[in-house]
Structures are given as structure tokens and as C-alpha cells.
Amino acid sequence: MKKKKFLLSLIVSIVIVAIIILFLQRLFVPKYATDIKEGAMINEYYDDEKDNDVIFISDCELYENFSPITLWNEYGITSYIRGSAQQLIWQSYYLLEETLKYEKPKAVVFNVLEMIYNSPDDFNDQSQREAYNRMTLDGMKWSISKIKSINASMVKEEREKTGYWGYIFPILRYHDRWKEIKAEDFEYMFKNPKVTDNGYLMQVKVNPVEGEYPRKPVVDYNFGENAYAYLDKITKLCKENDIQLILVKAPSLYPIWYDEYETQIEEYAKENELPYINFLEKIDEIGINWDEDTYDKGLHLNVYGAEKLSKYFGKILSEEIGIENRKSDDKLALIWQNKTKTYEERKLRLEQERDVQE
Amino acid sequence: MKKTIIGILVLSMVAALCLAGCGNKKSEESKEDSGKAYSFTADGKKISLDQDMSEVKEILGTEKSYSEAASCAFDGLDKTYYYGSFYVETYPDGDKDKVNMIWFADDTVSTEEGISIGDSVDKVKEAYGEGEAVGANGIEYKSGNTKITFIIDNDTVSQITYEYIH
Numbered sequence: 061m062k063k064k065k066f067l068l069s070l071i072v073s074i075v076i077v078a079i080i081i082l083f084l085q086r087l088f089v090p091k092y093a094t095d096i097k098e099g100a101m102i103n104e105y106y107d108d109e110k111d112n113d114v115i116f117i118s119d120c121e122l123y124e125n126f127s128p129i130t131l132w133n134e135y136g137i138t139s140y141i142r143g144s145a146q147q148l149i150w151q152s153y154y155l156l157e158e159t160l161k162y163e164k165p166k167a168v169v170f171n172v173l174e175m176i177y178n179s180p181d182d183f184n185d186q187s188q189r190e191a192y193n194r195m196t197l198d199g200m201k202w203s204i205s206k207i208k209s210i211n212a213s214m215v216k217e218e219r220e221k222t223g224y225w226g227y228i229f230p231i232l233r234y235h236d237r238w239k240e241i242k243a244e245d246f247e248y249m250f251k252n253p254k255v256t257d258n259g260y261l262m263q264v265k266v267n268p269v270e271g272e273y274p275r276k277p278v279v280d281y282n283f284g285e286n287a288y289a290y291l292d293k294i295t296k297l298c299k300e301n302d303i304q305l306i307l308v309k310a311p312s313l314y315p316i317w318y319d320e321y322e323t324q325i326e327e328y329a330k331e332n333e334l335p336y337i338n339f340l341e342k343i344d345e346i347g348i349n350w351d352e353d354t355y356d357k358g359l360h361l362n363v364y365g366a367e368k369l370s371k372y373f374g375k376i377l378s379e380e381i382g383i384e385n386r387k388s389d390d391k392l393a394l395i396w397q398n399k400t401k402t403y404e405e406r407k408l409r410l411e412q413e414r415d416v417q418e
Numbered sequence: 419m420k421k422t423i424i425g426i427l428v429l430s431m432v433a434a435l436c437l438a439g440c441g442n443k444k445s446e447e448s449k450e451d452s453g454k455a456y457s458f459t460a461d462g463k464k465i466s467l468d469q470d471m472s473e474v475k476e477i478l479g480t481e482k483s484y485s486e487a488a489s490c491a492f493d494g495l496d497k498t499y500y501y502g503s504f505y506v507e508t509y510p511d512g513d514k515d516k517v518n519m520i521w522f523a524d525d526t527v528s529t530e531e532g533i534s535i536g537d538s539v540d541k542v543k544e545a546y547g548e549g550e551a552v553g554a555n556g557i558e559y560k561s562g563n564t565k566i567t568f569i570i571d572n573d574t575v576s577q578i579t580y581e582y583i584h
Binding site for chain 1: 521552553556558577584
């Protein structure tokens with residue numbers, strides 16, 4: 061009898077402590093609702109409709125340069141950007157692998173800048189690299205793809221400190237945040253506000269290009285073996301699923317896209333019979349004006365530039381890749397009408413905030 | 419009931435100690451310092467990697483040109499200052515900008531060990547030793563939390579960079 065009572069007390073104690081720890085975990089994990097919104101992006105996909113003919117996979121060169129709402133309104137193309145801040149190619153592969161468990165698009169768009177990063181330990185600032193990893197990985201639902209992505213992404217410091225446990229129990233990573241807890245941590249403990257429009261992170265400020273960016277010396281222009289291995293995996297995964305992979309280089313002026321990088325991608329695209337579009341070579345055709353269409357001096361487009369680029373790319377998707385115009389689908393049309401409304405409201409709100417600040 | 423409460427308290431303390439232990443690990447770490455750091459001197463003015471850029475600006479004066487690039491998500495900019503014969507790139511560290519990288523723009527400057535763009539690879543090895551091959555045609559030397567890399571084309575130095583190892 062005494063033993064039973066003791067066991068029961070122990071079980072109850074463990075359950076209560078677990079609930080307290082889980083509660084604290086929910087509280088301490090960053091919400092990415094107002095400050096660094098990029099951290100909220102990956103998770104938003106799961107609540108969205110899964111009927112996209114085009115999936116974009118990559119970093120800010122895609123999620124700040126292309127507007128899925130524009131692709132719909134101009135061409136009736138459904139799309140989603142599974143982007144995250146400084147997403148690396150192995151993360152892109154596992155995100156794509158995971159996405160294909162939810163839907164099968166007709167095309168996947170991948171930005172080739174990621175090829176310049178070969179390994180998680182290539183980065184000088186390991187703690188910032190780890191923080192970027194968290195923004196991509198924490199938002200993924202648990203799956204084999206997530207586990208593999210964590211394994212491929214962890215920097216040396218992470219492996220030595222918390223390893224996988226830091227991902228299984230994020231409180232091990234974020235317990236230091238007790239000093240930074242704000243009202244939003246309570247407000248968004250269980251549900252984040254939507255920060256993107258089908259994965260597009262809108263920017264409305266105008267900050268013109270001021271001059272050329274310095275061409276930092278590169279010890280080795282050759283893309284690494286690991287990067288090529290993952291590009292091969294992405295290519296193969298798309299082929300196996302009858303998906304058209306489209307390689308692109310977004311029109312971002314920095315990091316510098318050297319001719320030596322361009323040559324390698326052109327060769328890869330030719331060998332694998334993949335379309336490759338370098339938008340840096342089509343600035344005039346697209347109609348990008350570096351005085352008006354960028355919010356950060358040419359690193360990324362603002363919404364005005366993203367809409368221009370999307371109109372240009374949408375024509376290619378429609379006429380050359382053959383992505384169907386689905387505006388005649390009433391159910392889809394209603395869904396995207398609502399998405400457009402949210403997009404336009406967000407644009408107006410951001411523009412008003414911008415104008416007040418200026 | 420008493421025992422239940424004691425049980426909860428004990429388990430909570432254990433959990434708290436584990437989390438506190440994780441916090442302590444970070445503060446106990448320190449970088450291994452394996453030697454004197456490389457520094458760069460131009461016109462008798464010496465600057466170091468990881469030095470506060472505000473100090474560097476006082477030493478070097480006004481730059482000829484400046485550019486900045488933000489990262490994907492974080493506050494802070496990678497800033498590059500051009501001083502005519504060399505570039506200085508910074509990284510954000512809290513509210514300071516610190517020297518992350520220095521690279522040469524021409525052969526009018528040299529390393530403290532006397533190597534300039536255009537010098538032979540033999541001269542580099544005489545000054546620094548064998549070094550470590552990096553990339554397709556680089557030789558790298560590490561000292562302290564710094565490294566210096568020489569890119570070699572046709573046995574001649576075509577580029578010299580200093581980098582801070584974070």
C-alpha cells in the first residue's frame with residue numbers, strides 16, 4: 061500500500077514537473093512575431109492550403125524577391141515559398157523532401173547562391189550560424205526529414221553542447237532568454253500571427269543602391285562536394301517525382317555572384333537538362349529600378365521590385381514551363397481572393413507605418 | 419501529500435540545476451589562443467583583426483569609400499571600408515563593429531612580414547613557412563585567432579587576406 065502511494069506520488073510529481081518545463085519551454089522559445097519574423101516562416105506552411113503548382117525553396121533571395129500573390133493574380137499560378145533566413149542547401153533538400161509528403165508541385169524553384177556554402181562549419185561566426193539553423197529547423201514538424209536536416213546542419217559547437225537534445229527540448233537552448241521575456245512571448249505562446257503571404261516576406265521601404273559592392277577575394281571559386289551532392293539529390297528527387305526543377309539566381313547584388321560561379325551552374329544545368337535563369341542578367345528586361353525597387357541597397361527587392369520580378373518570371377512559368385492558369389477553379393479563386401485581400405491590407409499597413417516613420 | 423510535495427520540489431530543483439548547468443557551460447568556454455595574432459601596418463599605422471572599428475577609423479582617418487550589407491535576418495551590417503590600397507571589412511559585435519577581414523587592393527602595401535601582391539610563392543614560404551594548402555590555390559597561415567591567406571597564381575601572390583577566426 062505504501063509502495064503504491066509512493067509510486068503514485070512520484071508519477072504525479074514527474075507529470076507536474078514535465079508540464080512546468082513544457083510551459084516554460086513554450087514561453088522561452090522565441091516567437092518571431094515582431095522582431096525577427098524570419099524565424100516564423102517555416103512553420104506557417106503547415107496551416108496553409110496544399111495545392112501549389114510551384115514551390116520555391118531557398119533563402120531570403122527567394123522569400124524577399126518573389127511574390128506568390130502576384131503570380132496568382134497575373135497568371136493564375138499557385139505557389140508557396142518554403143524559405144528561411146540563410147537556408148543552406150542540405151536544409152533545402154530536406155525541406156523539399158518533407159514538402160513532397162504534403163503535396164506534389166509541377167515545378168520547384170531553387171536559388172543557386174546556396175551552392176557557395178559547403179558545410180555548416182565553413183562559417184566564421186558559428187553562433188550566428190547556429191541561430192540561423194534554429195530559424196529553419198525549429199519550425200519544421202518532427203519527421204525523418206527534420207532529423208536528417210538537424211544532423212546535416214549542426215555546427216561543431218552545437219554538437220558538443222546540447223546536440224539533438226537542444227532540438228528535442230528547445231528550452232536547453234533558450235533558457236537564457238528569461239532575461240529577454242516580453243509581452244509577445246505570453247501573447248503568442250501557443251499561436252503565432254502570420255508574417256508572410258504564402259512564404260513571401262513583404263518589405264515596403266525604399267533604400268536605393270549606392271554603388272558597387274566590393275569584390276572580396278575568394279580562395280576557391282569551386283563549389284564544394286557536399287553542395288554538389290545535395291544539388292544532385294534535389295535534382296534526382298524532382299526527376300523521380302516528375303517535377304520540373306528550375307535553377308535561378310535571384311537579382312540580389314550581394315553576395316557577389318562571380319563569373320566563376322556562373323560557369324559552374326551553367327555547366328550543371330546543361331549536363332542535367334535543367335532550365336537556369338540568372339535574373340542578374342535581366343535587370344533591364346524585368347524593369348527593376350535600383351533607385352526604387354530595393355529596401356536594402358540592392359541586396360533584396362522590396363514589394364514593388366518583387367512584383368515586377370514575379371510578373372516577369374510568371375510569364376516564363378506560364379509560357380515556357382507550361383504551368384497552368386487555374387483561375388477558372390472557383391474554390392481556388394476564392395482562396396486566393398482572400399489571400400490577395402490579406403496581402404493588400406498588409407501592404408497598406410506597412411506603407412502607412414513607413415510613411416509615419418519617414 | 420507531504421511526500422508528494424517534497425517529490426515535486428526535488429524534481430524541480432534537479433531540472434533547474436540541469437538548465438543552470440547548461441548556462442554555465444557557455445560562460446566557462448574560452449577560445450584557445452595558440453600564438454600572437456597577425457596584424458597589418460600601412461604607412462606606419464597598425465591595425466588588428468577584431469579591433470573596434472571606431473579605433474581603426476581614428477588611426478587610419480577617413481576612408482575613400484564605404485559600403486554595407488545586411489544579413490538575412492539579424493540586425494547589424496557587414497561594413498566594408500576602402501582605403502585606397504586595402505579594404506577593411508567589419509562584423510557586428512553587440513553595439514560595436516569590429517575588424518573581420520582585411521584584403522589588399524594593390525601591391526603598394528605589404529604584410530608585416532614583407533609580402534606584397536606580386537611576390538613569389540617562395541618568398542611567402544621563406545617568410546611564413548610551408549603553411550596549409552586551402553582551396554584550389556591558397557596557402558593559409560594561422561596564428562592566435564587570426565589567419566592570413568595568400569592566393570597564388572602561376573607561383574605569384576595574386577591576393578592577400580587577413581581574417582579573424584571567430
